[in-house]
Every structure is written in C-alpha cells, then in structure tokens.
Amino acid sequence: MPSMNVSLTPELMKYVQGQVKSGMYNNASEVVRDALRHKTETAEMVYQFKLERLRKALAPGIKALEDGDYTEYSSPEEFMKDMDGKKI
Helix, strand or coil: CCCCCCCCCHHHHHHHHHHHHCCCCCCHHHHHHHHHHHHHHHHHHHHHHHHHHHHHHHHHHHHHHHCCCCCCCCCHHHHHHHHCCCCC
C-alpha cells in the first residue's frame, strides 16, 4: 500500500494516539483511514441531501413547463419590459 506523511496538530495527534491506546485501532494509519472513510460518507450524504432539495425546489417549474404554463419571449428586452414591477 502506498504511504503518505501527514502533519497533525498536537490535539489531533493526541486523539489518534488515544484511539490506538484504547484498542479500537491497531495503529495510527487505521485511525486516519477510518476518519477519511467517515468524511467521504458524510460528504456524499450532504451532496445527496442538497441534490434532493434542489430537485424539490425545481419541481414546480418543471411541472409548469410540462403543463405548458410559461411565457416565451423573443428578446431579453421583451422579458425585462414584462418583468418591470413584478416580484420574482
């Protein structure tokens, strides 16, 4: 397995050493690998949560398009004229 040197703050070093000393891990590498695994899983969950919120926010607009409930404009100026005074 490839190796990598990593610099840790004193607090993180104490944490890693404590985890090894507790017997939960055999060495510092296992602690770091487990932490990175958890970080990756958490990042994926956050991504999926944000994606679902975005899909829910877009759903009414997509439905309106599918239902033909929209206005076509031939130019940006026409759109801006129509938007004057409207709240978005």
